[in-house]
Amino acid sequence: MPQGATPLMHGQVLPPRLALTGIVKRYGAMLANDAVTLSVAPGEIHALLGENGAGKSTLMKIVYGVVAPDAGTIAWEGRPVAIPDPNAARALGIGMVFQHFSLFETLTVAENIALGLGTRQPLAALTAEIRRVAAQYGLAVEPGRHVHHLSVGERQRVEILRCLLQRPRLLILDEPTSVLTPQEAEGLFAMLRRLAEEGCSILYISHKLEEIRALCTAATVLRAGQVVARCDPRIETAESLAEMMIGGGLARTSRPPARWTGPPCLVVDGLTLAADEPFGTTLREVALELRAGEILGIAGVAGNGQKELLAALAGERRAPGARILLQGRPIGVLGPAERRDRGLHFIPEERLGRGAVAEYSLAENALLTRLNPTTAPRGLLDLRAVNALAARLITRFGVRCAGPAAQGRSLSGGNMQKFIVGREIDAGPRVLLAAHPTWGVDIGAALAIRQALLDLAAAGAGVLVVSEDLDELLEIADRIAVLSGGRLSPPVPVSQTSVEAIGLLMGGAEGVAHAVAA
Amino acid sequence: MRLRLEARPEPSRAMLWLSPLLAALLAAAGGGVVFALLGYDPWAALGMLFLAPLSSLDGLTELGLKATPLLLCALGIAIGVRANVWNIGAEGQLTMGAIAGGGVALAFGGAGHWWVLPLMLLAGVAGGAAWGALPALLRTRFNAHEILTTLMLNYVAIQILGWLVHGPWIDPEGFNFPQTRMFEADALLPVLVEGSRLHAGFLLALLAVPLGWLLLARTVTGFRLRTVGQAPAAARYAGFSASGAVWFSLVLSGALAGLAGVSEAAGPVGQLQPSMSPGYGFAAIIVAFLGRLNPVGILFASLLMALLYLGGEQLQVSMQLPLAATGTIQGMLLFFLLATDVFIDQRLVLAEARHA
Incomplete structure (x- = not known):
């Protein structure tokens, strides 16, 4: 693949495919994107790195027209543009493959693609077109098969095909390998490299650092809504990338020697x-x-x-x-x-x-799997005991929240998970x-x-x-x-x-x- | 510039309780407009509807009387809805309660036994519970949704009552009117205020409020019900039975509606007639939601709805407005409640011009 991210043509540097400048998005008190500046060159595979809640998804939603930014500009091939909705994004040539697929299980591959494209093209012509594009990029997909027969990897290929048929010039992929086997992921990478060689830019969201080092030619690292680093992942180590993401040294789990000899x-x-x-x-x-x-x-x-x-x-x-x-x-x-x-x-x-109920307080959520004579003697809830249990889980497992009365939905995903894991471990299973x-x-x-x-x-x-x-x-x-x-x-x-x-x-x-x- | 609804980061606590009040005010305003369009003085009509019944002891006792069946039915409905079980059949369960209790009164009343009234109440509760158990069976066994089955069973119950009072149970000395003979004194609920119709059933309904609250907020059973209603997958994970919740809430709300039915029969009506309720079982659905599915809220909502019933009667008598006027205001009340409820989770914002 070409090493230079920005090929020269007629001696003139091409403008970046996509340039975001000073993008700000605020949700209530939280600043999801804080003056984010990001530039993707034509034919570049650009990684967007960051922990959960760093603002990656918000930024991609802004690019794809799902969310409007509060401030900042978007330039597409050098021209400032507004992207009010996903249709406008697609019209510019932006395709996005989401983490969660949107396919109708009971329809065939071709029917799903036809629906997604919204074309009036006859299905037979579209089928031929699908075969051609699938062969071109080595995507093994049979247009006549029903989606419910397909494996997750095949479904992802359908989603990618749907984007490719629109001849995208920027393809966004959100954690695409989380549903793939290592071998399938290799196939995906080969396809993406091929696409990039043809000049399509790729924005690749992932937290798998090794994968980013193997695939991407540039990376932008987000932390707490801000760009904290830009680098070439090929010359970084997985550890250095992780440190950029979390902004500090990376601790490791300490693991006792393996044992599987117990009863x-x-x-x-x-x-x-x-x-x-x-x-x-x-x-x-x-x-x-x-x-x-x-x-x-x-x-x-x-x-x-x-x-x-x-x-x-x-x-x-x-x-x-x-x-x-x-x-x-x-x-x-x-x-x-x-x-x-x-x-x-x-x-x-x-x-x-x-694992938890969004509308319940943490105290009630603690009760979900911890109904016992202490928390509920004789069928009546002992609120003091329940609150004490929740408070103990919160301190013991470092759950960041407003206290036992905080609603489940007010916690971030990671904190909710810590609470649930803590609730089960604390029970002494x-x-x-x-x-x-x-x-x-x-x-x-x-x-x-x-x-x-x-x-x-x-x-x-x-x-x-x-x-x-x-x-x-x-x-x-x-x-x-x-x-x-x-x-x-x-x-x-x-x-x-x-x-x-x-x-x-x-x-x-x-x-x-x-x-x-x- | 345009208006847009935006999700609130946290549901608004204030709107949760303001919404029913706003809805009541808007329904009153809407009612005023309707009265004015019909050619009546809206202020006089609204005064008659909302204020006149409250201005006398007689009016207040009637308020309690009408609130009794509404409160009992709405408590049961609300407990069901909290478990995501939708009982639209309180009217039919009320009717079956009246039939079962009335049957006891007709069979054993008049001999002065002390146990007749308790047995009537028990029979009423059992009749309503049985009529609630039927859709529970249909739901858990055949997956037939309770919204449909409870709704349809209303009409079955009313037909059974009609057949009884036209046929086997008709008063032989009643000039062929389709009704049973009047219950004897030992088969009637004691009156609370001398000279009024307010009976002991009102106390039972009031007692049900703290019990209902206790059940929902402080018992393991209530916690299981709420979990099943709020997050079925979480309930499965925790091991709370969904079909158990269906059975419990339909039988309980049937029992409460049955108690309402027998209280009507042994209270103000004093006999069985082809219709035992002017739609209490349906109005109670509005009451349950107006009271935020919370037993204490439902107490106030049932009083408001009772006021509408009373005021509606006043309007019929003194201004010759049709009964449908009451129904219109009830409908508007639910309509405006649903509309204002939107603002609990959402807020109205002026959409700013998008970025250029």
Whole structure:
């Protein structure tokens, strides 16, 4: 790929594709963007780095016309422009691939793209066009397939194709690899490099630093709404990038030597469970053995049965044929509250709405999984005890909030997560199930959560962590198993595996799974 | 420059309680406009509607009388809505309560047994609860939504009452009027104020207010109900049963409506007639929301709604306005409440010119 970000043409320097100057956006008392200046050259792959809440999303929403800035100017290829809505953004040649896809499951790929484009072009012509563009960029997508048959990676390709058909000159991608296997991510990078070579600029939002170092040719780092650094990520280290993001030295989790020799505390055998929603995943003959004192990581691309496995283990769904033993006692017929009473706690993936209630105070949210004779003697709530519990969780786990009376929705995602993780750890579980415990959480909070999980395991509990973040699992887990297509591979010790091996399993190579099992 | 609604960072506490007051004022103003358009003096009509009933002891006791069934039904409805269970069937549950209690009165009344009245109340509660249990079964077993089933069961209950008072239970000495004989004295609720119709049912309704508050705010059961209503996934996660919440709230609100029904039968009506309620069960839905689904708020809202009923009657008698006038103002009250509620979570801002 060309090294120079701004190619010279007729001896004249081209104006930047996109130049933001002094962008300010204020939400109430919070300054989401504080005089942000950002310039993206033609054909450049530009990383936008920052912790959660640093203002990346707000800035991208401004560029894509979703949010209007309070001050500042946007220049497109040297000319000042106004972008009042996403249609105007698309008309300029800006495409955006969001983290959460907006596809109709029951329609085909071509129909979805036709809807997104809003063209009057006949479907047959559009299908041919889709095939051509897909082949050009090596995006394997069959236009006639229904979206609900597609894997998450394929769906992302559909979203990207939808943008490419509009011949974008700036493509924005928001955390695109969080749903991909390492191999799929490589394919995406190849496609993006190709696109950049053709002159399309790319704005790449991610928190995966290694990936940014491998892909991007320039980076702008945001912290608390302000640009704190501009750099060439290729000559930085992951550590130096992280320090720019958090503005200080990076602490590390301290990890005891791996151990998975304790007595089994959760044993699952023959867990087969049909999907309960039209596009869910059926669990097939899942077996696992979690040992006291270990962290067992479950890797896998989202949508391969993680939700179903956790629901079955936590008791939200019962699997009649399965054998589930908690410290040697069968719990298969018990519901979530009864399993919790026996020491099995669960940190769900969704914070507001599942792990906590947005409209509830933190005190009420503490009560959600901590109803017991202390907080609710004889069926009546003891508000003083409940408030004391919430206050203890807040101090013990460093939750930044106004106090036990603060509404759930007033907390940032990371603080809410700390509260939920703290609530379950404070209960002293024998077994803890954690789904994506640090997803969308800033680096400092993620570190605290990982350390809390490590400490819990060190104290003798069995911890099962489901995560899409392979780096995280490799950091904290003792053993890793891979969930793919509803089947769980046998666990392998972290010291005896590699990102590539796990990635192959994640890609659903069933033959490989059996080969490893054999 | 244009007006735009913008989400408030925090829901406005002031608007939460101001909204019902604003709605009442706007409904009164709207009513005044309607009266003026109909050719009546709006001030006189509004005075008659809102002030005249409050100016005498007789009016005040009637206010309590009318507020009783509204309060009981609305408390049940509100507890249901907090659990996201929508009981539109209070009218039918009230009717079944009246039938069950009235049946006891007709069978055992007149012999002077002390247990007749307690048994009537129990029967009324059971009748209403059973009529609430039916949609609970349909919902949890067949996934039939309770908004439809409770609404339809209203008409079934009214038809059953109609059949009873036209047929098997008709007063043989009643000149073929479709009504039962008057209940005996031992089957009537004691009157609270000499010379008025205000009966002991009012005290039961008042007692239900702190109990309802206690249930919602201070018990594990109430916490489970609220969680199921507020965040179903969180309730599943915590292990709170959604079908349990459906059963509990429909049976409880049915029981409260049934108590309202038997109180009407054993109170001001004193017999069973083809219609036991001028739409209390439906008006109670408005009362529940006007009272912010909060038992204390509902107490005040039921008094306001009772005032509308009373004032409406006054208007009919003295100004010959149709009964529909009351219904119009009730409707406006709900309409304006929904409109002003928008401002709890949102605020009106002048949209500034966008950046150039």
